[in-house]
Amino acid sequence: MRILIISDLHGKKDDLKHLIKEIDLLMVLGDCCCSLEELNVPKWIVRGNCDANFYPLEIVDNYLGKRFFLTHGHHYNVKETLNKIYYKSLEVASDYTLFGHTHIPFYSYESGIYFINPGSFKDGYYAMLEDNDISFYHNQKRIPMAVR
Helix, strand or coil: CEEEEECCCCCCCCCHHHHHHHCCEEEECCCCCCCCCCCCCCEEECCCCCCCCCCCCEEEEEECCEEEEEECCHHHCCCCCCHHHHHHHHHCCCCEEECCCCCCCEEEEECCEEEEECCCHHHCEEEEEECCEEEEEECCEEECCCCC
């Protein structure tokens, strides 16, 4: 399982074609501000506060035996607190909760749930989930992330 996790593209999708060459799934957490339909890869996309109504606000689905909850995060006030998204994650029995909106990479493990914000793709940030290991990148270089 190799999943590319991105958020907050704000129209910048140039580097995506290079990154999707060897992935199984692309997860986009909103604020695309562009179409990604031409990308020839399976993808789950949620709508952000800057997107038109092309995509759902949330996705809760299973992939290879893991339950994923995807949202942009603006409806959960993630810039101020993670309480609302935490309780929603418990409600939907998520293994992985993925969100964006803050433009800042974040990683936490609470109550059996991985909370992941890849940061802003527009600013060069993204995350890769590979065989249950999460890695964060900035400008295609791996960066250390401490669990909070």
